[in-house]
Amino acid sequence: MSQTRAMPPMMPGDLPGDTPRKRNVLVRYFSRFDDGEVVRWAFRGLLIGSVGVLALDLRDLSQENGWWSPEVAVIDAPSEPILPPFVQTDAPTPPDDPRRFVTAGEATLSQPITFTLLANGVLVAEGSIDPGAAMRLANEIEARGEYVKSISLNSPGGALDDAMEMGRLIRERGVATVVADGALCASSCPLVLAGGLTRTVGSQAAIGVHQFYAATKADARPAQAMADAQMTTARISRYLTDMDIDPAIWLHALDTPPQALYYFLPQELAKYRMVTTPVATADKQQVRRG
Numbered sequence: 001m002s003q004t005r006a007m008p009p010m011m012p013g014d015l016p017g018d019t020p021r022k023r024n025v026l027v028r029y030f031s032r033f034d035d036g037e038v039v040r041w042a043f044r045g046l047l048i049g050s051v052g053v054l055a056l057d058l059r060d061l062s063q064e065n066g067w068w069s070p071e072v073a074v075i076d077a078p079s080e081p082i083l084p085p086f087v088q089t090d091a092p093t094p095p096d097d098p099r100r101f102v103t104a105g106e107a108t109l110s111q112p113i114t115f116t117l118l119a120n121g122v123l124v125a126e127g128s129i130d131p132g133a134a135m136r137l138a139n140e141i142e143a144r145g146e147y148v149k150s151i152s153l154n155s156p157g158g159a160l161d162d163a164m165e166m167g168r169l170i171r172e173r174g175v176a177t178v179v180a181d182g183a184l185c186a187s188s189c190p191l192v193l194a195g196g197l198t199r200t201v202g203s204q205a206a207i208g209v210h211q212f213y214a215a216t217k218a219d220a221r222p223a224q225a226m227a228d229a230q231m232t233t234a235r236i237s238r239y240l241t242d243m244d245i246d247p248a249i250w251l252h253a254l255d256t257p258p259q260a261l262y263y264f265l266p267q268e269l270a271k272y273r274m275v276t277t278p279v280a281t282a283d284k285q286q287v288r289r290g
Contacts, residue, residue: 097263098204098205098206098207098208098263099184099206099263101181101182101204101205101206102182102183102184102206103182103183104126104154104182104183104184108126108127109126109127109128109154109155109156109184110127110128110156111127111128112127112128112130112133113125113126113127113128113129113130113133113136113155113158114126114127115136115137115140117140117144117147117148120149121147121148121149121150122149122150122151122152122178123140123141123144123148123150123151123152123175124151124152124154125137125151125152125153125154125155125192126154126155127154127155128155128156128157128158129155129157129158129159129162129163129166129188129189129192130158130159130162131159131161131162132162133158133159133162133163133166134161134162134163134165134166134169137166137169138169141169141173141175148173148175149175149176150175150176150177150178150196151170151175151176151177151178151192151196152177152178152179152180152183153177153178153179153183153185153189153192153193154179154180154183154184154185155184155185155186155189155192156184156186156187156189157185157186157187157188157189158187158188158189159188160188160191160212160232160236162188163188163189163191163192164188164191164235164236164239166191166192166195167191167192167193167194167195167239167243168195168239169195170192170195170196170197171195171196171197171243174197175196175197176196176197176198176199176200177192177193177194177195177196177198177199177200178196178199178200178201178202179193179200179201179202179205179207180202180205181202181203181204181205182202182204182205183202183205183206184205184206184208185201185205185206185207185208186206186207186208186209186210186261187208187209187210187261188212190207190208190209190249190274191236191239191240193207193274194239194240194243194245194274195243196276198276198277199274199275199276199277200275200276200277201266201269201274201275201279202279203266203279206263207263207264207269207274208261208262208263208264209249209250209252209253209256209261209262209264210253210256210257210258210259210260210261210262211253211254211256211257211258212232212236212253212258233250233254236250237250244273245272245273245274246271246272246273248272249268249272249274252264266278266279
């Protein structure tokens with residue numbers, strides 16, 4: 001008596017035409033994405049990955065040179081000196097070092113940021129962005145209301161989180177930002193500048209960036225330090241994109257050690273959309289008190 005052997009079940013890959021159908025599904029899936037969006041995400045991945053390589057070296061160097069106390073949790077505190085040497089890069093060197101125009105002294109800039117409202121509706125923000133600065137700005141704007149038309153910045157930077165929170169508050173209120181002639185906006189301060197609905201920079205103002213850094217415990221793992229650095233870089237990139245600023249501007253920060261500054265040329269500020277008007281001499285009356 002003959003026996004009928006059971007045929008093994010057919011696998012999906014055994015079906016005629018199954019492989020082309022799979023390929024067609026993949027093609028249809030990836031065709032849903034806009035080419036520009038794919039490029040933007042690729043750039044963000046490159047930006048985040050680059051800081052990961054820098055994070056390990058930065059952590060070792062910081063511990064060797066004592067750039068911060070292991071027990072103090074300070075983010076992007078002003079470097080010493082506040083006006084460091086100009087950083088030599090592949091970009092064209094400005095004919096004049098922008099620091100020569102800065103009028104405020106180190107003692108003034110190193111103090112916690114203060115806010116002074118002038119008669120023409122300009123709120124002068126001068127000093128270091130310390131933790132809590134965003135809350136003080138929110139209280140100031142809440143108290144002054146519609147009287148605040150623009151914010152004139154003169155700051156060496158400071159806490160990253162507060163700087164981005166200040167920028168978002170400024171954008172929500174539709175307030176303009178200005179860096180007048182003789183003023184400095186460095187480190188995390190350009191993130192506040194980015195929040196302005198309109199953004200104006202004087203031809204004799206100094207705009208600079210450098211690598212951020214965060215204090216950590218001495219026994220922190222390098223992998224954790226790298227992860228934290230990448231997450232912070234992603235937040236900065238996302239913030240700049242939300243503000244309609246080209247996030248590529250922050251590559252200059254990643255290239256520059258925290259004890260130095262990269263100063264932007266006027267054409268770079270326009271290229272990255274950090275300014276909404278051509279760089280020209282800002283009205284010095286905006287920062288005159290009384």
